Amino acid sequence: MRTASFTQNSLLASFQFVPRHYSASDHQIFSLQDFLDRCQKLLVLTGAGISTESGIPDYRSEGVGLYATSTRRPIQYQDFLKSPPTRQRYWARNYVGWPKFASMQPNAGHKTLAMWESNPRLQKIVTQNVDRLHSKAGSHEVIELHGTAYEVLCLKCGHALDRHTFQDILRELNPHIEHSKTNVRPDGDVEIEDEVVRNFKVPSCCICQVGIMKPNIVFFGDNVPKARVEQVKTLVSESDAVLVAGSSLYVYSGYRILLQAREHCIPIAIVNIGPTRADHFADLKVSARCGEVLPKLYLH
Structure with missing residues (x-):
């Protein structure tokens, strides 16, 4: 009984950030499988909705997303560049x-x-997420459209650091600040007291000594690097089907992938709880959990 109760509590915790939804019908699963069976070069686009079942909230889900539960908004790129207090607040919250x-x-x-990668019919996974969960699952053919929270870059000299290494540097400068066990936000930060932020020390680059250190993430208001955009464009043009898993496609960098697919008459299937920007021209839409639907499908 104790083990069953623990398992049930863990399952409920993992669904904390999953919005209300229905299970996919047998007919919908059959239709998705037929969609996969007809493709030879599949491109998969994933968004925050595939990671909510891992305990990472998204921004826009009804009732449980960050915008529904908090007045806080994501950091803007220009604010991070121009404002030392903004950078201090960002790194303090992210450190905790x-x-x-x-x-x-x-x-x-x-x-x-990750299992689908054994079939050459899967071209690539393009993810809008910065959480590296695809890599942790064993996927290798992944393009991180918005970068990754697991790297830190100097904006002056380009020096790159592993995020865990940067965490050690921050710990040495801020030894009295405790980590948090509370819920994290979509990009990994948490709510903390203003006094903690004011006393937080943020280092400059250890190589050039003056550069601003920034996570290798495309912040809101910034642009996806051109080379990455062109790489994805080429992949779309070489695909004969696009599957969206867990994205509302609200952010244009993801939505334009679907616009290009539509322009090339490439079939589109979407698995996402709630509406998306591409519902009106998708060939197939299933409003259900990715963690429920994808394991029922096979890429033969």
């Missing part, structure tokens, strides 16, 4: 939340896509 964010594990959706 990092251990929990980094401990998050892939779920059944990520693991299924």
